[in-house]
Amino acid sequence: MTEISPEALCPCRASSQDPRTFSDCCGPYLARAKNPPTVETLMRSRYSAFARGDVDYLYDTLAEDQRGDFDRAATSDWANKSEWLGLDILAVEDGGEGDPTGTVSFVAHFSRDGKKLAHRERSLFSRDGEGRWRFARELPMKGETVVRGAQPGRNDPCPCGSGKKYKKCCGAAA
Numbered sequence: 001m002t003e004i005s006p007e008a009l010c011p012c013r014a015s016s017q018d019p020r021t022f023s024d025c026c027g028p029y030l031a032r033a034k035n036p037p038t039v040e041t042l043m044r045s046r047y048s049a050f051a052r053g054d055v056d057y058l059y060d061t062l063a064e065d066q067r068g069d070f071d072r073a074a075t076s077d078w079a080n081k082s083e084w085l086g087l088d089i090l091a092v093e094d095g096g097e098g099d100p101t102g103t104v105s106f107v108a109h110f111s112r113d114g115k116k117l118a119h120r121e122r123s124l125f126s127r128d129g130e131g132r133w134r135f136a137r138e139l140p141m142k143g144e145t146v147v148r149g150a151q152p153g154r155n156d157p158c159p160c161g162s163g164k165k166y167k168k169c170c171g172a173a174a
Contacts, residue, residue: 011051039095039102
């Protein structure tokens with residue numbers, strides 16, 4: 001596990017205007033001294049757990065039904081062979097102190113083998129039987145349209161190879 005000095009800035013970058021130290025931000029959660037009160041604080045602490053290589057914390061903060069699929073070796077490999085560069089929270093829906101569920105959309109920045117990468121995700125969190133937040137599952141990102149390659153025009157030949165115009169073939173259903 002990678003040690004983070006208590007005086008070092010927290011890897012989650014909780015506040016760019018008022019940067020907090022690890023001991024004032026995610027440290028108490030990873031030390032199991034406190035439970036994260038919101039889905040955003042749990043998400044931030046899970047990111048910091050990746051930065052530290054604290055695979056036990058990542059496992060402990062999973063919902064029960066997610067634990068069977070947890071690959072400890074792969075998670076440890078990803079956490080320890082990556083350089084964690086910061087977390088951007090894009091959106092938080094519900095997940096406050098009185099809510100039963102909540103979602104966090106985020107981008108986790110890291111580099112691996114010298115390449116800067118970004119992991120985008122929208123995560124669903126729910127409370128366990130004792131009221132603690134747990135990662136429940138990944139959800140589809142909202143509002144992102146994925147376009148793969150150039151789209152054919154209405155009068156272009158259909159890319160399926162039928163010989164018809166796109167508008168009379170695969171584009172007719174669109």
